[in-house]
Amino acid sequence: MSDRIEEYRSRILERKPLRLRGGGSKDFYGGPLAGDVLDTRGHSGIVGYEPTELVITARAGTPLAELESTLAARRQVLACEPPHFGDATVGGAVAAGLSGPRRAVAGSLRDYVLGVKLMDGEGRELNFGGQVMKNVAGFDVSRLVTGSLGTLGLILEVSLKVMPLPVAETTLRFEMPQDKALDALNGWGGQPVPLAASCWQDTVLTLRLAGAQAAVRAACDKLGGERIAETEAAGFWSALREQTTDYFAGDAPLWRLSVPSVAPPLDLPGPQLIEWGGAQRWLRGGDASRVREAAAKAGGHATLFRGGDKSSGVFAPLPPALMEVHRRLKQSFDPYGVFNPGRLYSEF
């Protein structure tokens, strides 16, 4: 095991660009791939799991599926439902920082990261955060690293907060045009309704409720709609999380628009799919500048999530002052530009 660490260290100390990679499930995501592959899968295994402390610690190369099945055996879950997109590893999931259908209600992956062990550009092993739920000692570097696409260092180990599996779950379906669906979702969001996920597409709103038996039952009575059978519902939400539905098939560029949930329907050509109570809007096709402009006008931002022409950048450009802070942070963790150069922004 420690051999791996030494191997990683010696490669980092060569100071040549490295492409940090777990299962390669998110090779499609972010800027162009550069550097020699450093495979993290050899550094694998669950290091500690305390169900009654609600904490699990795993090495970066641990398959996400293995971690989740370990949790499932004790009726616990990663509430943010990070996608697998194939053979995702824990380290890759944290580096990408993506969350699934339940994110709007349960919080993002970053919200569940408690600690990270990182190897920086000098080959030093650094521990940030820890294995406890409340910890304000030092700057929150473990969450800074979450979603940084491996540009700040090699994630070696991660501690995550876990949650109990909801006791009851029900999926409802409604026939609704987009504007009505957005109104309904925002209205329900302000009420004590145990929402767990939502998906609107082609005049159909699908809603998942999860929580205590009594709460789900009461919400079903209140909201109405058509109830979907359990297995069909499970398949639906899993396919949405993994983007295996028809909507996500094909080669047309896939845009992710992150906007305030109350933003009115976006006037953009191309089919849309709306998740997260209105806060995440997927779009197929479209002109980059027009998409970015629409997202910004709505108070959000757009990411070229999959496919398309990456030459004008994948992520929304940052204001100069923030880009400067990014550059300095990158410089301090990775002074020789080893880790995933250009994967987040072409500037570093």
Added chain:
Amino acid sequence: MSQPEQSAGTAPDAANPEREALLAELARVLPATALLSAAEDLKPYECDGLTAYRALPWAVALPQNEEQVVAVLKVCHARQVPVVARGAGTGLSGGATPVAQGVVLSLAKFMRILQIDPLARLARVQPGVRNQAISEAVAPFGLYYAPDPSSQIACTIGGNVAENSGGVHCLKYGLTLHNVLKVRVALMNGEVVEIGSHALDDPGYDLLALMIGSEGMLGVVLEATVKLTPKPRTAQVVMASFDSVIDAGNAVAAIIAAGIIPAGLEMMDKLATAAVEDFVHAGYDLSAAAILLAESDGTAEEVAEEIATMSALLEKSGARQLRISQSEAERLKYWAGRKAAFPAVGRITPDYLCMDGTIPRKHLSHVLTRIAELSEEFHLRCANVFHAGDGNLHPLIMFDARNPGETERAIAFGAKILELSVDVGGTITGEHGVGVEKVKQMCVQFSREELEAFHAVKAAFDPLTLLNPGKAVPYPRHCSEYRLTGSAR
């Protein structure tokens, strides 16, 4: 352990020409009423909630608008004068302790709620808005702001952002980190940036996570957008008493293992219970070794279901007495005791120090046993208040500063507790921040390289190290001094 480094001074460098020049420049950008420089006016700002550490700053600026904040920062940046931002001054770790020969930047006048959007469930507020004032303002919409530090009637959102404040309900509803969407921040050079947005998951590095809990060292919060949560229809609390803290700890584990995340899950030991009962008369069981408060919230049916399950688990874990709140008034009374724990202890001792370690809960009995031993060793009483759900332990060390050497003994006792927290795999601070109080114990929790990384993070925002310098992250020399005293790694 040495004395607190700074003690109450007299007039702050009255004739210092640097100070005179600074005051003249500040006077040009601030109205006369917004600049304090006389010793008697500076006095109220010499410390925050951690009164053991004091210093008189050169000046206190009380800007009324963003332009004035920016102007003050620019003046101080150009003159390389340190700046310490301050909210309500309720912090318990000395995060707002002034820097001598520096400026205290009070955000007390930024008290406006700028926007409430009930449909989007968010509120945009100025940093001087009190935590509880947000919940009060949005109550008509059936919403509230979830993080509820015990000081919520006084503490401000700007301070909450700086400290990543928690509260008794954060096991279920999260910390400040989980409930803030966006901040508008002035950097030390006067540049104003917006971090986060009203959308989710912003592009680039998660600077919002970095900013929240940064103890005022990265930027000055000018505005914060907070997430609002639908108010649960109803809530009920079970109060259980135990003959041993081990049983109480096991009861907490049993509740979590059963798949319940209670809205609140709090423990108090015998000494804390006695202090509180004498103060608020909540009807606590005074002969118990520990009492546990477990709250459920949600719909009436949901609460009934969860309270029944928790009651059964508590009984099975050896609770000798169970009481379930029968009315909202009774529920609030049970909580009033817990929320008043610090002032209640303050009534039975001239002075106290509040520790804030977080530990993996399985080590609770070991840690409490060790604290009891240390209490004997240092001849100081210690009451324990515990956010049992998330492992955040607040030992309250009682002392009398008038007795020679007792303050130092209390600080040394506290340091041992923090080191103990690290030893069992926890942290020196769960929610109060490092500030000046725990800066030396950072050397126990972090390696030299990790501390260097923190300094680099600060430098990315504040290259001249002018914003709240010397707090939260020790310099290597602090650590070598601390190592000489025998405990750091």
